[in-house]
Amino acid sequence: MAMTRTQRLGIFPALALVMAVTRGAMHLHHFEALPDASWGVFFLAGFWLRGAGRWAFPLLMAEAVLVDYLVITSQGLNFWSHYCVSPAYWFLVAAYGALWLGGSWLARRQAGLKLSTLGLAVAALLVSEAACFVVSNGSFYWLSSSVPAPRSIGAWFENMGDWYLPFLQVTALYVGLGAALHVLVSQMTRALAHARHTH
Template structure:
């Protein structure tokens, strides 16, 4: 993904994936039941493919996430700014999502010719990124959203963190795994489409 066109295609695909799944479309539209939100994976994948565009691509993705939230909340006839999710903790999503973006960027920066090492790096980076994102997003909401958690305690926070960590990691890993499969598939197609270095006579 070194050309502007390739990066633009990835940006559109990742943004569309996040927007569609974050909208929480009803089953009558999707026909597949509730589709898990791919936002966390989208930022990780974006960090990998769009590392050189981070200065503006990350803010653009962040703005899209907020816009989708606004559409969803307003669509239910609720004032966006008074919704319980939009507390001061809501803005911790910026560093939380950047942790995911940075995780993907690190994999891109330090990947090697060894597919095994790169895969191990990807797995480790994804786990750490999701853990940090969850810490920032869940932790800020737990401690700063008095309407949702009127009597916060450390034990209550830890239970909430551990209860939700594996589900968030599982969903992110599924989407990232699908992206890896697509990446390998495209690489194979491109390799097969290239003319052989030696022609027969």
């Protein structure tokens, strides 16, 4: 589903705002009051902003880094020595790219508000979220000095098992909210178009 330029210019700042607010809260509270929407935002952006990846994806990535930098340094900490920042941090480009591609893949194949689209959406989300998780978790586990040695494949799988479900639940929550909003707006747009046509 291709969006018009005007629609993209409305959707992009809304997604960017949601990510800024929740990503900042994540640094301060982790999974408590306001879970980080970044993963869901990148998936939804791939869906809604497909075709605008040359500018939208880099801007969202830059925003993610900027929010991290501002929140970390505002606490009097050095950005480069923070627990979450290591050589693995830059693998987030590939991890978030997987989510974007999942949303974009869905946008190209969806058939409107049908049950088949729901099945494709679930498949696209599960595959792209799993790819994102393996890249982000794996790079952190194997490259970050915050993870104590010795490292092993078995310990990595155990670590992934501890974190996979919470990340999937949060991502699915935000994508589900985005999908509900998408359905609502689509139905309202269709009703308005029908009303204009009949009058």
